[in-house]
Amino acid sequence: MSDDLVLGIDCGATKVMVQSGILCSKTNKISPGSFHKEYLYSDHPDWNPQFDPVPIATQKAEYSSHNISLTHSEIKQGRVITETILKAIEESQDHRIGLCFPGLKDQNGILVMANGPRIPNLKNHLKQIKSILNDSDCCVMGEWKSTIGQMQNIDNGIYIGGGTGIADGMIFNGDLLRLNDLKGVQRSWEIHIDPRNTVESLLSPAGMINNYNKNHKTKITSLATLSNQRTFNVTLENALNAFSMLVENRIRFFNSQGKEIQRVVIGQRLGQFLNESNVEYKEKFKKTIEIPLKISSDRRTAALGAALAIAC
Known part of the structure; x- marks a missing residue:
């Protein structure tokens, strides 16, 4: 594998962080590239700073029964997050992009989220993303396989x-x-x-x-x-x-x-x-x-x- 420039997008509870990386084929470690930018959800006019997540017990029950019922506030807050991610992706053209997100998820989106809205159809809106990665796994991978970890x-x-x-x-x-x-x-x-x-x-x-x-x-x-x-x-x-x-x-x-x-x-x-x-x-x-x-x-x-x- 030759040295390569790739981009990572870390979706948190309050913002999206974009960081480029340079992969070294000899060490198989990644170093930070020169591009770094953060996108705050609060910059979106529809962001609700008082958003209250659905109780986790309710989320788990709906997840187990395969019957997720989104609230209106979840749909609205989820739209803000999705549009913020899309803005970050649009400004990151010509890069291979990896994206991570918290919560329990399947191949389509976020099914249980302790600190935010569930977005079960998130992947449908992110055509440039192959899969939604687990944020905890990416945190560990970054600490383990990056030169700053x-x-x-x-x-x-x-x-x-x-x-x-x-x-x-x-x-x-x-x-x-x-x-x-x-x-x-x-x-x-x-x-x-x-x-x-x-x-x-x-x-x-x-x-x-x-x-x-x-x-x-x-x-x-x-x-x-x-x-x-x-x-x-x-x-x-x-x-x-x-x-x-x-x-x-x-x-x-x-x-x-x-x-x-x-x-x-x-x-x-x-x-x-x-x-x-x-x-x-x-x-x-x-x-x-x-x-x-x-x-x-x-x-x-x-x-x-x-x-x-x-x-x-």
Whole structure:
């Protein structure tokens, strides 16, 4: 395979990120190219910042019964996201494009979405895209096979990307495990701390902020601002407990297969926060587990993972 220029599109809860990549045939690793652009959903006139997702229990029930009933607000919000993606694609002509998206999906679109609208027919609108990739898988791939990743040369490791939700990922015995296809391994939003909270709701930045705002009747919008509140230590302790529970869950899986985890990587917004904030917070995460921990603060890894997936 010769060196090649490809493009990755990372679709998140608030924006679409486009990143070009250069694939090296000798190392089979991808490096960031010169093109980088972000498209905010909020720039669309029909974007609803107060959108409330359908309860996850309802989504799961409709998914299991193969009878998904979209709400009007889902259809409208989904149209905004689709049109934003199309704008990004239109401005990325003459590239091979890999696109990743969160949620449970089939070959046609998004069927379960914890933090946004379901878009079951998304693929029908994206003629230039061969398949919709899993965002968690692309995050891991970008950390593992890009020159800016924190999981390079790791055979057994776990990735925890904290943003609007949690991007779960694992490298097992030198292969990427696709959690959506793996039975018996729970994702962060499926691991309950108590009847009201999951690992995702306590560990993701959005979950921390939402819980704090509900409990204190505030309107905080960033983890940095939240960390300045007097009672932030309570939020942090809850996050550390969720982090510990998630890592213990993964350790049990690896141990059951006769393997040991070499490294844990925290990325996305949670990784950025830990890298940019008081070093004490980073140290608390490191001391919570006995496995070596790396912090990734480069948000381009998921897009690079999507680009690599389409190039190989």
